[in-house]
Amino acid sequence: MKEFDPVLEYLSRYVNLSDDEKARFISFLKIKKVKKRQCIVQPGFVCIHKTYVVKGALRAYFVDQEDKEHTQAFAIEDWWISDYSSMIYQEPATLFVEALEDSILIQIAHTDMLRLLEEIPKLEKFERIITQRALAFQQKRLLSSFINTAEERYDDFMNKYGAIANRVPQYALASYLGFSTEYLSKIRNRKSSKS
Amino acid sequence: MKEFDPVLEYLSRYVNLSDDEKARFISFLKIKKVKKRQCIVQPGFVCIHKTYVVKGALRAYFVDQEDKEHTQAFAIEDWWISDYSSMIYQEPATLFVEALEDSILIQIAHTDMLRLLEEIPKLEKFERIITQRALAFQQKRLLSSFINTAEERYDDFMNKYGAIANRVPQYALASYLGFSTEYLSKIRNRKSSKS
DNA sequence: CTCCTTTCCTAAACCAGTTCATTTTTAGTT
DNA sequence: AACTAAAAATGAACTGGTTTAGGAAAGGAG
Numbered sequence: 544m545k546e547f548d549p550v551l552e553y554l555s556r557y558v559n560l561s562d563d564e565k566a567r568f569i570s571f572l573k574i575k576k577v578k579k580r581q582c583i584v585q586p587g588f589v590c591i592h593k594t595y596v597v598k599g600a601l602r603a604y605f606v607d608q609e610d611k612e613h614t615q616a617f618a619i620e621d622w623w624i625s626d627y628s629s630m631i632y633q634e635p636a637t638l639f640v641e642a643l644e645d646s647i648l649i650q651i652a653h654t655d656m657l658r659l660l661e662e663i664p665k666l667e668k669f670e671r672i673i674t675q676r677a678l679a680f681q682q683k684r685l686l687s688s689f690i691n692t693a694e695e696r697y698d699d700f701m702n703k704y705g706a707i708a709n710r711v712p713q714y715a716l717a718s719y720l721g722f723s724t725e726y727l728s729k730i731r732n733r734k735s736s737k738s
Numbered sequence: 739m740k741e742f743d744p745v746l747e748y749l750s751r752y753v754n755l756s757d758d759e760k761a762r763f764i765s766f767l768k769i770k771k772v773k774k775r776q777c778i779v780q781p782g783f784v785c786i787h788k789t790y791v792v793k794g795a796l797r798a799y800f801v802d803q804e805d806k807e808h809t810q811a812f813a814i815e816d817w818w819i820s821d822y823s824s825m826i827y828q829e830p831a832t833l834f835v836e837a838l839e840d841s842i843l844i845q846i847a848h849t850d851m852l853r854l855l856e857e858i859p860k861l862e863k864f865e866r867i868i869t870q871r872a873l874a875f876q877q878k879r880l881l882s883s884f885i886n887t888a889e890e891r892y893d894d895f896m897n898k899y900g901a902i903a904n905r906v907p908q909y910a911l912a913s914y915l916g917f918s919t920e921y922l923s924k925i926r927n928r929k930s931s932k933s
Numbered sequence: 934c935t936c937c938t939t940t941c942c943t944a945a946a947c948c949a950g951t952t953c954a955t956t957t958t959t960a961g962t963t
Numbered sequence: 964a965a966c967t968a969a970a971a972a973t974g975a976a977c978t979g980g981t982t983t984a985g986g987a988a989a990g991g992a993g
Contacts, residue, residue, distance in 0.1 A: 607885045615881060628874040660863070667862035668855070674869045679823040681876040686810060688883055689916045690802045693980070713941065721884045726980055728942050888950065908971060921950055923972050 547572050550595050550649050553621065557669040564663050571655040575648040583648070584640035590629035592650040596622050599646020600710050603638045604718065614719035617707050623673075643711055693722045694730050742767050745790050745844050748816065752864040759858050766850040770843045778843070779835035785824035787845040791817050794841020795905050798833045799913065809914035812902050818868070838906055888917045889925050 547569050554560065560568065577583060577599075584590045584603070594601075596618045603624055604614045615638060618624035629636035630653045660666050687696055697720055701708055708716055717727040742764050749755065755763065772778060772794075779785045779798070789796075791813045798819055799809040810833060813819035824831035825848045855861050882891055892915055896903055903911055912922040 605881055605885070611885075613881055613884050615877060627870075628877060631870050631874060660866075664859045664862065667859065667866055671855075671862055671866040671869060674866060674873055675822075675826050678869055678873045678876060679826060681873060681880065682810060682823060685876065685880045685883065686800055686808055688880065689808050690800070690806075712939090722979095723981060724941075725943080725982080729944095729980090732942075907969090917949095918951060919971075920952080920973085924950090927972075 546574060547649060549597050549621065553595065554669060557672050558665050560663070560665065564665075567662065568659060568666075571651050571659065573650050575650050577642045577646050577648065579642055579645050582639050582641045584626050584629070584636050584638060586637055586639065587635050589633055590626040590636045590638075590640075591652050591654075593623060593625050593630065593653060593656060594618075594640070595649040595651075596620055596624065597647040597649055599648070600643040600707075601640055601646060601648075602643055602711065602715055602719075603640045604715070605638050612714070612718045613721075614715050617704075617711060617715075617719065619707055619710065643715065688721055693720065693726060694733075696720045697727065697730050741769060742844060744792050744816065748790065749864060752867050753860050755858070755860065759860075762857065763854060763861075766846050766854065768845050770845050772837045772841050772843065774837055774840050777834050777836045779821050779824070779831050779833060781832055781834065782830050784828055785821040785831045785833075785835075786847050786849075788818060788820050788825065788848060788851060789813075789835070790844040790846075791815055791819065792842040792844055794843070795838040795902075796835055796841060796843075797838055797906065797910050797914075798835045799910070800833050807909070807913045808916075809910050812899075812906060812910075812914065814902055814905065838910065883916055888915065888921060889928075891915045892922065892925050 550572065551560075551565055551569070554568070575583070575594075583592075583594060583601075586606075598620060600617065600619045601624050602614050602618070603616045603626060604612045606612055616624055624640055626636040626638040626640060628634070629638070633653070656670075660670065687699065691699065700716070700720060713727055714724045717724045720727070745767065746755075746760055746764070749763070769792075770778070770789075778787075778789060778796075781801075793815060795812065795814045796819050797809050797813070798811045798821060799807045801807055811819060819835055821831040821833040821835060823829070824833070828848070851865075855865065882894065886894065895911070895915060908922055909919045912919045915922070
């Protein structure tokens with residue numbers, strides 16, 4: 544099952560599974576290939592899967608009443624993505640999760656994950672830790688949106704996630720950082736004229 | 739150990755513990771009483787405890803370079819609070835956690851909690867679930883800060899958490915919602931003149 | 934290669950929310 | 964009750980970021 548190795552490697556950073564447990568885990572995984580612009584989650588439908596990115600790039604975004612998009616998260620190789628709220632509460636999604644490039648994904652259904660958590664309690668630790676880290680990240684991001692100016696947030700993102708910034712469309716980046724594409728353009732212009 | 743009952747009741751919503759396990763859990767708990775304005779977490783010191791509020795009200799806030807405060811969370815009766823990031827990474831805190839009223843708290847050290855998680859794996863489920871919910875909440879809050887105007891965010895908060903809003907100082911509420919006290923004052927004025 | 938769509942850039946008018954400076958109200962303390 | 968300090972209100976001047984409307988560049992499909 545070589546195709547699932549990346550996920551097993553990811554798991555092994557947090558928890559040690561026996562070969563049997565690994566096999567059991569893998570039995571619930573599914574490979575999914577998607578083309579650019581294809582959505583794997585849409586508002587109105589419950590988000591069933593947790594999705595791991597083997598190859599490619601995706602984003603989760605919300606569309607508000609004025610049809611404006613707000614990017615909630617990006618995911619590239621070795622990241623997870625989903626409409627988290629929809630998945631854990633088994634409610635209709637509010638987000639789109641869309642491929643920004645042709646991508647190869649590995650998915651596990653939330654209900655299967657819950658079953659696995661019962662079977663292999665060690666996995667709970669994995670879930671807890673990655674969720675804790677996601678929470679800490681999200682808290683920092685919210686603070687930053689209040690504390691830093693648009694330009695500071697842009698700089699921070701370029702420093703930490705330049706690899707992502709250079710791969711995703713500009714409107715997606717601007718809507719992640721919480722300002723308009725026009726303003727992103729203005730920021731970049733300001734920078735290039737300075738140097 | 740009647741004094742710890744509120745925490746046990748909280749736990750029981752997520753996981754069933756035997757009497758032995760309950761006793762073991764309780765053995766790590768400590769009661770803490772604090773006066774208004776007293777801080778239980780400060781920048782520079784590692785946040786050791788997870789804190790449950792038996793009675794009273796607290797807030798966690800960040801102070802930026804311009805000495806402006808940004809409230810990250812409130813906690814009243816039956817809520818938990820801490821500098822989450824500092825606690826899980828065992829790094830110096832960046833937040834203050836301050837009592838807004840004289841309060842009675844129950845604390846558990848993070849290291850003790852980790853030990854308990856090893857001893858009583860059932861507890862992992864508890865940790866995972868409350869963290870997942872906190873994450874979903876945080877994600878909604880960030881989206882809302884991008885999508886909604888200051889006034890809409892104020893209205894939402896009043897609807898959902900009116901009980902908190904009426905208990906905390908106005909500057910704390912404004913800094914939670916992400917705008918200035920002056921503007922909050924303006925919003926309230928607008929409303930009272932309308933009705 | 935050409936057409937067409939999507940993405941990116943620019944600039945001026947505009948507005949939601951801030952800043953600053955001062956006053957009024959409230960709450961805590963002796 | 965009187966004093967003090969903290970919190971809330973007010974209003975005028977200002978600004979970071981949006982909006983609107985356009986044109987330029989880049990990528991994909993035939």
